[in-house]
Amino acid sequence: MIDRRSFLTKTSEAALGATFLPLTSTEKSLPQLKKPLDKSDAELITDESFWYQVQQCYVQNPHFINLEAGYFSPAANVTLEDQIDNVRMINESPSFYMRRKQFEERDALRQQLADFAGCGTDELIMTRNTTESLNIIIQGLTLKEGEEILRTNREYPSMIQALDQRQKRFGTPVKVVPLPLVPDLQEQIVQLIEKAVTSKTKVILVSFMTYLTGQVLPVKEICALAHKKGIEVIVDGAHAFAHVPFKISDLDCDYFACSLHKWLCAPLGNGLLYVKKGKASKIWPLFGDTDFAEDNIKKLEHFGTQPCANQLSIAAAIRFHESIGSSLKASRLNYLKHYWVSKVKSFPKIKINTPLGEGQSYAICNLGVEGMSPNELVDTLYSEYKIFTVAIDNDDIQGARIAPHLYTTIKELDKLVEALTKIVSK
Structure with missing residues (x-):
């Protein structure tokens, strides 16, 4: 026979257990990315209307352009909301959840x-x-x-x-x-x-x-x-x-x-x-x-x-990653790099420190400007043009590491090109 204390304990545990549903049951709804049916993945790489949908899945600080995805990248909104829900869920039943x-x-x-x-x-x-x-x-x-x-x-x-x-x-x-x-x-x-x-x-x-x-x-x-x-x-x-x-x-x-x-x-x-x-x-x-x-x-x-x-x-x-696809994501990141690099690589004073051959690089590219230390270049990009990135000063590599992500817009990369144009013309 179960005494009252045992019954209440088991009932409470069952009730608490019911709040912990399997991972698949607590998923936030993914954003509905509408891929045009008449376009292949190769065509989607440069379809800015599609990537605008992806960009809207992130919240970015409006006071500067973030081109430093290499340190860590922001979570998409759906991931951030999931994390917040998980924090609340565990905080409500801390030791119970952990044990x-x-x-x-x-x-x-x-x-x-x-x-x-x-x-x-x-x-x-x-x-x-x-x-x-x-x-x-x-x-x-x-x-x-x-x-x-x-x-x-x-x-x-x-x-x-x-x-x-x-x-x-x-x-x-x-x-x-x-x-x-x-x-x-x-x-x-x-x-x-x-x-x-x-x-x-x-x-x-x-x-x-x-x-x-x-x-x-x-x-x-x-x-x-x-x-x-x-x-x-x-x-x-x-x-x-x-x-x-x-x-x-x-x-x-x-x-x-x-x-x-x-x-x-x-x-x-x-x-x-x-x-x-x-x-x-x-x-x-x-x-x-x-x-x-x-x-x-x-x-x-x-x-x-x-x-x-x-x-x-x-x-x-x-x-969220799989809703886009690994291959399409990689191709888009590679395209973003080539977009801005192709516009500045022939500029006097600019040195591209990253190999650009097929499969030799993707989103990240390092560029140096003759006559400027990496820190001077990075500080100028931020202080004068509100473009944030990181300086690399390592033996034979001196430059700024430019690392866009899927949330990066073509307009933002155009601003990078404009900033570099002005910097090298001084």
Whole structure:
């Protein structure tokens, strides 16, 4: 016989449980993007009436033009509203949600993200950003004394620092291979890496798309080369994921990391780490966890209490992305780059630091102006023309990184061209 207290407890739990519907039941309605039936995707790339609909799905600060999508991008309105709803839902039942629903819903989300990324649920964990994901691998890899990690000279500073820390802590040698700024062919990159490999090389760290210039590196070919020599490959996919059209399985890499708040437009503080099936046992967790078997990737997902509302809204970001399509999105981003670059690349004093060949870059492009430091150029663009971007000043690369997104209008890019025209004419 159930006593009154037990009955009330069970009834209350059932009532609370009913408020947590499956992810698919709480989805916000996607905006109805009307694609003209008489136009192919190739024609839609330049159909400004269609992209106006997409632009209306974002809210942007009206006081400046945002051409810095590379740091992180705003969530589309539907994703933002979903995040707000999730914050309210969890805030209403905080400990109950965290103890009773958190892991169930994270696993449902894991399945959606794995399907989108092109890997198995047993190969993926959710993190807070690329840096965290890559540190799990870099600091956790099991290597023998003298075994070497090879990286390029185009890697992100946080990753260089992570490798430096590993070298200081474990004595792991780190070798750097310099890459050309604008290679003639992608094969040139593969050849330079192959030439730098030695019998001591056991791991290669390479960016899919460099943060400096948006240059796309031939990671699939690098992975194929490495595996022939028994070398593992870590891919920094921060700028490529949901930007370049690909699936992780296409690359055949061993480890892959990215931030979901960049080109996927998920809420800030979301990342992904992929570990190829069978390799999790080689990685020590960044935070100790003995609840899972050595070969279970979930042992790497122990971060303590997490901002679940942010994570849950990854699903809404995926749905919005898929309503446009990966291929069409990538083509549009590539078009936006070529639109403004084609108008200024022949200007005196302007240097384009990004390769423009087919598949060598997409939205991001780096340009320098002769006689101006990167900071001077970026400050001038903002102070005089209200165009916001970021300065890149790194060895042989000096310029402004221009990174439009789907919310960027042609009118805004025309203002960039007008500003650059005035700057170089002074």
